[in-house]
Structure formats: C-alpha cells, structure tokens
Amino acid sequence: MKAAVIVFPGSNCDRDLKTAFQAAGFDVSMVWHKDATLPDGVDLVGVPGGFSYGDYLRSGAIAAQSPICRAVADHAVRGGYVLGICNGFQILTETGLLPGALMRNQRIKYICRTVPLVVGEGDSVFTSGYEAGQTIHIPIAHHDGNYVADDQTLERIRAEGRVAFTYADNPNGSVHDIAGIVSENGRVLGMMPHPERAADPALGNTDGRRLFAGLAEAFATA
Amino acid sequence: MKARVIVMLKTGVLDPQGEAIRHALGAMGFDGVEGVRQGKVIELELADSTSEDEITRMCERLLANTVIESYRIET
Numbered sequence: 682m683k684a685a686v687i688v689f690p691g692s693n694c695d696r697d698l699k700t701a702f703q704a705a706g707f708d709v710s711m712v713w714h715k716d717a718t719l720p721d722g723v724d725l726v727g728v729p730g731g732f733s734y735g736d737y738l739r740s741g742a743i744a745a746q747s748p749i750c751r752a753v754a755d756h757a758v759r760g761g762y763v764l765g766i767c768n769g770f771q772i773l774t775e776t777g778l779l780p781g782a783l784m785r786n787q788r789i790k791y792i793c794r795t796v797p798l799v800v801g802e803g804d805s806v807f808t809s810g811y812e813a814g815q816t817i818h819i820p821i822a823h824h825d826g827n828y829v830a831d832d833q834t835l836e837r838i839r840a841e842g843r844v845a846f847t848y849a850d851n852p853n854g855s856v857h858d859i860a861g862i863v864s865e866n867g868r869v870l871g872m873m874p875h876p877e878r879a880a881d882p883a884l885g886n887t888d889g890r891r892l893f894a895g896l897a898e899a900f901a902t903a
Numbered sequence: 904m905k906a907r908v909i910v911m912l913k914t915g916v917l918d919p920q921g922e923a924i925r926h927a928l929g930a931m932g933f934d935g936v937e938g939v940r941q942g943k944v945i946e947l948e949l950a951d952s953t954s955e956d957e958i959t960r961m962c963e964r965l966l967a968n969t970v971i972e973s974y975r976i977e978t
Contacts (some may be wrong), residue, residue: 741967746965762930773907782970784912829916829971854919 682707682900684725686751687753687769689714689733689744694766694877698727701877705893706901717748724900725762726753728769730822731874740783740825741771750776762896763869764807767823770861770871779864779871780838787854791824795886797849798860798874803842805863807870810895816849817888819874826873828855828862838862845870904949906958907977910967911942 684707688695695711702709702725714733719726733744744750744832750772757763757778765773773779786792795818799813811817830838835856838844846861855875861872876889912918925939931950940942947958958976967974 738965742965742968774970780970782968784916784971787917787919789919789923827919831970854917 682725682878682897683720683723684709684727685712685719685723686710686727686729687712687714688729689731689747689751691733691735692729692731694730694767694768694875695727697875697877698729698766701880701889701893702727704747704880704890705897707897711863712749712843714744714749717752719749719752719756723756723761725748725896727755728753728765728772730767730769730875733768733772736768736825739775741769741773741775742767744768744772754778757864757869760868762806764896765869765871766875766877767821770873771825772868773871778869779862780834781828781862783825784827784829785825785872786823786827786852786855791822792826792852793820793822794852794872795820795848795879796852798846799849800848801842801844801861803845803863803867805843805845805867805870806896806899807863807867807892808845808895809899810891810893812861817891818879818886819876819889820878820886821874822853822878823853823873826853826855827842828873830856841865843867846872846874904951904953904978906947906949906953908945908947908958908962908966909942909975909977910945910962910972911974912971913942913973916971 847858879886879889
C-alpha cells in the first residue's frame with residue numbers, strides 16, 4: 682500500500698496528511714511539485730491543504746499547472762486514487778479532475794472551526810469506514826470553500842451519489858451544502874474539511890480516522 | 904504589444920466580495936448603489952507576434968476559471 686503526498690510551495694498540511702496515511706498503514710513518499718512523475722507503484726495520491734503559490738490568481742490555479750499535476754491527472758485517468766483536502770480540493774477542481782469550483786465564502790470571512798458533516802449515500806471507498814447518513818465532526822479552515830457548479834453538473838453528481846459529505850449547518854454558502862464530492866469512477870475525492878486534523882487522539886478528535894482506515898482496508902483486500 | 908484581460912464572475916454567480924463593497928458604500932452614506940461586481944484586470948506585455956487566439960488560450964487555460972468566470976480581451 683503506497684501513498685504519495687504532493688508538496689507545493691505553500692502547502693501546510695502535507696506532513697499531517699503523511700502522518701494520517703502512515704497511521705492507516707500506508708508507505709508514504711513526499712513528492713515535490715516540480716517532479717514530473719509519481720514514485721512507482723503509488724496507489725493513492727494525497728493533495729494536501731495549504732496555500733499553494735500563495736493562492737495567487739485563484740486558489741489552486743497555479744498549482745494545477747505544475748508538472749506533478751499532470752502526473753496526478755494521468756494517475757487518476759489510469760484509475761488511481763486521489764484525495765484532495767481543502768487547497769487540494771481547489772487544485773483538483775482547477776485541474777478538471779473534479780467538476781465545479783470553490784469560491785470565496787459567502788460571508789467573506791476565513792472560517793476555522795470544527796463542523797458537523799453528514800456522510801453521503803454513495804458507495805465510495807473514501808466513505809466506506811462510515812455509515813451513510815452518519816454525522817461526524819471535522820475541522821474546516823478555509824476562505825474559499827463555497828462550492829459552486831452549474832445546475833446540470835449538480836443534478837448529475839447528486840443523481841450518481843457522488844456527494845461524499847454535506848455540511849449539517851452550511852458555514853460557507855456551498856450549493857446544496859456540499860462539502861466533498863467524488864469523481865465519476867468514485868476514486869478521486871475532494872473535500873474542504875480536514876480529516877487529517879481529526880485522525881489522532883492527541884488532537885482531541887478521531888472522527889477523520891475512519892476515512893483513512895476505510896481506504897487502507899479497501900487496498901488491503903483489493 | 905500590450906493586452907488587457909478583464910476577468911469577471913459570470914452573471915448569476917453570487918459575488919460575495921462585490922456584495923461586501925456594496926454594503927460598505929451604503930454604510931458610508933453613498934445612496935443608490937444598487938449592485939457591485941468585483942473582477943480583476945490582468946495586463947500582459949506580449950511579443951508583437953502574439954495572436955488573439957493565443958491570448959484566448961491563456962484565458963481558457965489559466966487566467967480565468969470558466970466554470971465561474973467570464974473574460975474579455977482588450978488589445
């Protein structure tokens with residue numbers, strides 16, 4: 682079980698994500714954004730939170746054009762797994778691996794607090810550690826987390842069961858309370874909340890741990 | 904040559920920053936500000952041989968996120 686975590690200039694959740702992957706049993710390598718290839722045999726790529734390239738132009742826009750993102754896109758096209766958290770979600774929408782976009786929070790403010798999330802109905806491996814409809818508490822920390830997409834896209838992702846998480850109490854204006862979505866094949870997840878910040882008892886919250894455990898279980902039995 | 908790219912949120916996409924500006928103007932006593940949209944201006948210094956097509960590709964691939972933004976090129 683091999684995972685890679687991408688490091689951009691301005692990433693700041695890369696080591697937390699590495700720790701969460703390791704705790705779930707993954708061998709983790711850190712991959713610099715200028716690398717054009719992923720290490721051999723990587724099953725899962727983590728695109729971490731932070732402020733890649735200082736959020737210049739738009740959050741995630743410059744990172745999406747970096748050499749490693751081409752490799753991540755190829756990995757996804759080959760059916761590989763990708764987990765983008767916060768800025769990682771923004772990067773995945775900017776690369777086009779996930780539909781829609783993340784705009785400035787509706788009430789403008791940067792929001793940093795733990796919020797209740799409801800687990801979606803879909804059968805994605807990312808949510809396999811949870812029950813559909815279960816409420817979990819996960820921290821958010823973002824300025825641009827207001828998910829938008831056109832009506833046709835929204836209808837499609839909802840009909841296909843691709844909404845992985847919704848906010849129980851919408852903090853940022855996201856359409857349909859969307860906090861996280863998966864790709865058509867269910868193998869790419871983008872989410873604004875930070876499960877890696879709730880994956881160790883020392884952090885006072887382990888609600889995020891089952892996301893990583895569910896992934897590890899899926900790979901172990903594959 | 905120079906080109907100027909104006910990027911705006913598409914009509915119908917709520918602009919929280921524009922709304923905040925509108926509120927601030929109202930609070931300052933400027934009555935009658937019915938709407939504010941905030942966008943960005945990107946000025947490009949380009950080789951004379953740069954075609955409009957190429958600038959369009961720059962906009963489509965990087966300068967604007969066409970999911971939520973529209974753009975206009977002035978040369």
